[in-house]
Amino acid sequence: MLLCSLTAVSIAALLGVMFFMYFVTDIPSGCGQYLLDRGLDATAYGVLSSIYGWVNSVLPLFAGLMLDHFGRSKSYIIFTACIGSGTLLFLLGTATLDAPFHFSPMAAFVVMSVGRVLFSVGGDSAVCANDTMLTALLPPAVVATSITVSILVGRVGSVVSMNAVPLLIDQVGLGPSMYVVMTLLLPFTVAVAAASILGYAATKRRKAHTRAMLMVVEEGGFLDEDVSSIDAAEYFDAADVPDMPELPAPPNSTKPVPKPVAGVPVESLDAGLLKARQTLLQRVWEAVNIPIVGVLLAIMCMPSMGFIAFGWTSVGQVILVARSGLEADVAARLVSVANLISMLSPLWAFIIDRFRKQLVLMLLSGVLSLAAFTLLLIPGSPPLLSMVLQGIAFSIASPCCWSSVPLCIREQKVGVVFGLLSCTLNLGLGLTALVAPALMTLNWVLSIAWFIACSLFTLVAVVFFIVYDFRYNHGRLWSTKADRPKATRPPTPRAYPEVTGGELEATL
CATH class of the missing domain: 1.20.1250.20 (MFS general substrate transporter like domains)
Incomplete structure (x- = not known):
C-alpha cells in the first residue's frame, strides 16, 4: 500500500x-x-x-x-x-x-x-x-x-x-x-x-x-x-x-576474480567492472557509433518535427499576425489548435502497434503539412483550416518517429538514438526560429515558403527511407512483417519482437 x-x-x-x-x-x-x-x-x-x-x-x-x-x-x-x-x-x-x-x-x-x-x-x-x-x-x-x-x-x-x-x-x-x-x-x-x-x-x-x-x-x-x-x-x-567469499585466482593469473553474486553470473560482474573503468571520452566515442537506421530516423525527424511542428509553434503567432492582420491573442489561439489536435497521437500509436505503416503515415503527414502551408499562401483562405491540417500532421509525425526507435534499434542503442532524435528536433527548431522571423522582415510570404520547403524536405527524406527500409531493413517500417513466430514472447517488453533476432550491423 x-x-x-x-x-x-x-x-x-x-x-x-x-x-x-x-x-x-x-x-x-x-x-x-x-x-x-x-x-x-x-x-x-x-x-x-x-x-x-x-x-x-x-x-x-x-x-x-x-x-x-x-x-x-x-x-x-x-x-x-x-x-x-x-x-x-x-x-x-x-x-x-x-x-x-x-x-x-x-x-x-x-x-x-x-x-x-x-x-x-x-x-x-x-x-x-x-x-x-x-x-x-x-x-x-x-x-x-x-x-x-x-x-x-x-x-x-x-x-x-x-x-x-x-x-x-x-x-x-x-x-x-x-x-x-x-x-x-x-x-x-x-x-x-x-x-x-x-x-x-x-x-x-x-x-x-x-x-x-x-x-x-x-x-x-x-x-x-x-x-x-x-x-x-x-x-x-x-x-x-552481502559480500561472499572470493574465488581462488586461476594459476599464472594476477587478475582478481570478482565475487559471485546471487542471481548474476560471474561473467556479468566482470563485464560490469570493465565497463565501469571506461573513461568518459570512451563512452562519448561509443555513443556516436549510431546505427544507420537511427541516423535516417533523425533525418526524417528534423524537418517534420523540428522545422515544422515545433518551429511553427515557436513563430506561428507572429506570422499569422502579419499574414492575416489578426489580434495577437487570436493568432496565439489559432497556433495552439495544432498543439491541441496533436493530442490525437495515441490513436496513431495504436494504429502503429497494430499495423506498423510508419512510413505510410509519414508520407501522409508530409502531404498534410504541405497542404496546410500552401493554403496560407491563398488569399482569403481561413487560417483555422491550415492549423487543423498541420495539427493532424503533427499528431502523426510524433509517434511515427519515436515508435520506430525500439522497432529497428537494438536495446543497447535505444537511448542514444532517442537522444539523437531530440538533438535533431531542437536543431530544426533553432533554425526555424531564426530563419522564419528574419524572412518575415522582408515579406511574410517568404516565411510561409520556408515551411513549404521543409514539408518537401520531409517527403524526400521519407521516400529515401522507404527505399532503404525495403532494401536493408526487411520493410519493418512499411509493412506488418515480423521476424518471429507469433507465439513467441519477446524477452523484454521494452523492445519490439522484430529486434530480438538482431538488427543490421551497419553503423556510423
Whole structure:
C-alpha cells in the first residue's frame, strides 16, 4: 500500500513538472507580438525563440550519461533547478519592459536571453530524466503508455500557455502577467521535491519487492504475479547484496576474480567492472557509433518535427499576425489548435502497434503539412483550416518517429538514438526560429515558403527511407512483417519482437 502511494504521488509530481516545463517553454510564443509591440526587434525575438533549440541540439546526448552515472534524483534536481532559475530570470526580463522599470528593449532582451539559456540547459535534459524516472517507477509493461501520457500532459501545458498568457496580458498587462506566472514556481518547486525524494524511495521499494519475488521463484515457490518479464540483472547488483567469499585466482593469473553474486553470473560482474573503468571520452566515442537506421530516423525527424511542428509553434503567432492582420491573442489561439489536435497521437500509436505503416503515415503527414502551408499562401483562405491540417500532421509525425526507435534499434542503442532524435528536433527548431522571423522582415510570404520547403524536405527524406527500409531493413517500417513466430514472447517488453533476432550491423 505504501509503495502504491509513493508511486502515485511521484508520478503526479513528475507530470506536474512536465506541465510547467512545456507551459514556460511556449511563453515566448504566447507573448511574442506583445514583445514586438514594445520595441523588441524581430531578429531579437527570433533569437529568443531559437535559444532552446540550439542549446538542446547537443545536450540530450549527454543527459543520459549523467543520469546513469551521477544518479537520477540528483541529476533531476540539477536540471529542474536550471529550469526554475532560468524561468525566473526570463519572466523578470520581460516584466522590466513595463512599469516601474521601463528598461530599454535591448536591456530587457539581455536579461531574457540569459534566463532562456539557463532554462534551456535544464529543458530537454529534464524531459529525459522525467522519462527515465517514470520507467523506473512503473512496471516495464506500461512504460510506453506512461511516456505517452507524459507527452500529452506537456502538450496540454503548451495549449494552456498559448491561450492563457495572451489573455492574461490583455487583462492585466505584460509586466503584471509575468509576476502572476512567477507564482507557479512555488508548486513547481514542491513537485520537484516530491518527485525526487518520493520517487527515489518508491524506486528502492519497488526493486526490493521485485528482488523478493525473484528469490521466491529461484527457491521453487509460486507467485500470483507474472515475473517472466522481470530482468534479474536490473534488480541485483553488488552494492545491494552481502559480500561472499572470493574465488581462488586461476594459476599464472594476477587478475582478481570478482565475487559471485546471487542471481548474476560471474561473467556479468566482470563485464560490469570493465565497463565501469571506461573513461568518459570512451563512452562519448561509443555513443556516436549510431546505427544507420537511427541516423535516417533523425533525418526524417528534423524537418517534420523540428522545422515544422515545433518551429511553427515557436513563430506561428507572429506570422499569422502579419499574414492575416489578426489580434495577437487570436493568432496565439489559432497556433495552439495544432498543439491541441496533436493530442490525437495515441490513436496513431495504436494504429502503429497494430499495423506498423510508419512510413505510410509519414508520407501522409508530409502531404498534410504541405497542404496546410500552401493554403496560407491563398488569399482569403481561413487560417483555422491550415492549423487543423498541420495539427493532424503533427499528431502523426510524433509517434511515427519515436515508435520506430525500439522497432529497428537494438536495446543497447535505444537511448542514444532517442537522444539523437531530440538533438535533431531542437536543431530544426533553432533554425526555424531564426530563419522564419528574419524572412518575415522582408515579406511574410517568404516565411510561409520556408515551411513549404521543409514539408518537401520531409517527403524526400521519407521516400529515401522507404527505399532503404525495403532494401536493408526487411520493410519493418512499411509493412506488418515480423521476424518471429507469433507465439513467441519477446524477452523484454521494452523492445519490439522484430529486434530480438538482431538488427543490421551497419553503423556510423
